[in-house]
Amino acid sequence: MTAEALVLGGGGQLGRELARTPPPAGWTVRAVPRADVDITDRAAIERLLDESPQVRAIINAAAYTAVDRAESDREAAFAVNATAPGMLAAACAARDLPLVHVSTDYVFDGESERPWREDDPIAPLGVYGESKAAGEEAVRRACERHVIVRTSWVFGVLGANFVRTMLRLAGERPSLTVVDDQTGCPTWTGNLARVLLEIARQAEAGDPARFGTFHYADEGPVTWCGFARAIFERAGRLGVPVPEVRPIATTDYPTPARRPRYSVLSTEKIENSYGIVRGRWSDGLDRSIAELLEQRER
Numbered sequence: 001m002t003a004e005a006l007v008l009g010g011g012g013q014l015g016r017e018l019a020r021t022p023p024p025a026g027w028t029v030r031a032v033p034r035a036d037v038d039i040t041d042r043a044a045i046e047r048l049l050d051e052s053p054q055v056r057a058i059i060n061a062a063a064y065t066a067v068d069r070a071e072s073d074r075e076a077a078f079a080v081n082a083t084a085p086g087m088l089a090a091a092c093a094a095r096d097l098p099l100v101h102v103s104t105d106y107v108f109d110g111e112s113e114r115p116w117r118e119d120d121p122i123a124p125l126g127v128y129g130e131s132k133a134a135g136e137e138a139v140r141r142a143c144e145r146h147v148i149v150r151t152s153w154v155f156g157v158l159g160a161n162f163v164r165t166m167l168r169l170a171g172e173r174p175s176l177t178v179v180d181d182q183t184g185c186p187t188w189t190g191n192l193a194r195v196l197l198e199i200a201r202q203a204e205a206g207d208p209a210r211f212g213t214f215h216y217a218d219e220g221p222v223t224w225c226g227f228a229r230a231i232f233e234r235a236g237r238l239g240v241p242v243p244e245v246r247p248i249a250t251t252d253y254p255t256p257a258r259r260p261r262y263s264v265l266s267t268e269k270i271e272n273s274y275g276i277v278r279g280r281w282s283d284g285l286d287r288s289i290a291e292l293l294e295q296r297e298r
């Protein structure tokens with residue numbers, strides 16, 4: 001029987017990318033959207049796992065991801081990002097299934113001069129980061145066979161993200177101001193999905209030394225402003241009218257949630273433990289923009 005990687009949160013940008021990414025040999029992927037299984041519903045999770053003997057690994061891509069809304073919606077953010085992953089982890093442990101759980105750079109406060117390592121102290125700046133940090137802890141406690149993968153600045157063609165927002169604004173405005181004092185590594189869903197599926201495969205094989213917390217982000221630190229310029233440079237080459245981009249400071253763009261100043265994640269551990277080769281966000285951006293513009297023309 002082929003092994004199945006079961007993806008929860010299958011309707012999100014990462015979940016949908018996982019569903020269309022070629023899995024490792026001998027594996028299939030099934031992505032289950034929220035409409036089919038709500039991860040806060042313990043009975044639904046138990047039922048799904050009991051009815052799925054072919055499942056060999058779970059990937060949790062479900063999350064409450066509205067960073068600013070979370071500031072005034074703490075209970076909902078914690079229900080999805082903290083309590084539910086703990087429940088899911090317990091259900092996995094009871095069936096001896098490995099759980100690959102996706103987390104975020106926002107567990108850190110951004111006050112660093114070097115890439116964040118997995119064992120650096122966490123200090124989230126907002127409710128979203130706090131809830132994701134609590135989810136990590138709940139997963140660690142409930143399921144020994146866990147792989148927590150923190151990632152950053154995720155973009156692709158299948159959901160709401162910075163690239164899609166910039167492309168929309170390109171057609172609407174002659175100039176834009178973009179924050180230039182927050183630095184991170186954009187991560188293409190295509191690269192992240194490939195990495196998560198490979199991790200699920202290796203985690204299922206069961207080497208306990210490989211369980212724990214890891215970082216994955218694509219190569220190349222950049223500010224939001226630099227990222228916007230990279231987006232418009234590509235879109236311009238493909239004939240989209242592009243706005244002038246002017247850098248601003250975070251203080252000039254107040255938001256309900258504070259964001260880390262420096263979010264670059266060190267990926268040495270995942271490269272060494274899992275033999276992961278990092279992708280470049282610039283390649284993912286080329287592909288995403290081409291695909292998004294092609295969709296527009298249809």
Ligand SMILES: NC(=O)c1ccc[n+]([C@@H]2O[C@H](COP(=O)([O-])OP(=O)(O)OC[C@H]3O[C@@H](n4cnc5c(N)ncnc54)[C@H](OP(=O)(O)O)[C@@H]3O)[C@@H](O)[C@H]2O)c1
Nearest residue numbers: 009011012013014034038039062063065102104151153154
């Ligand atoms: N996006 C980023 O920049 C970023 C950065 C770092 C880490 N991450 C992490 O990456 C992971 C994937 O995020 P994403 O970018 O794919 O976000 P996304 O597009 O918002 O996807 C999250 C998905 O989870 C679903 N969901 C919410 N509550 C649920 C519930 N109770 N049961 C089942 N599904 C539920 C959402 O459904 P609805 O749409 O119906 O609510 C949505 O389809 C998350 O763990 C996130 O924290 C994301």
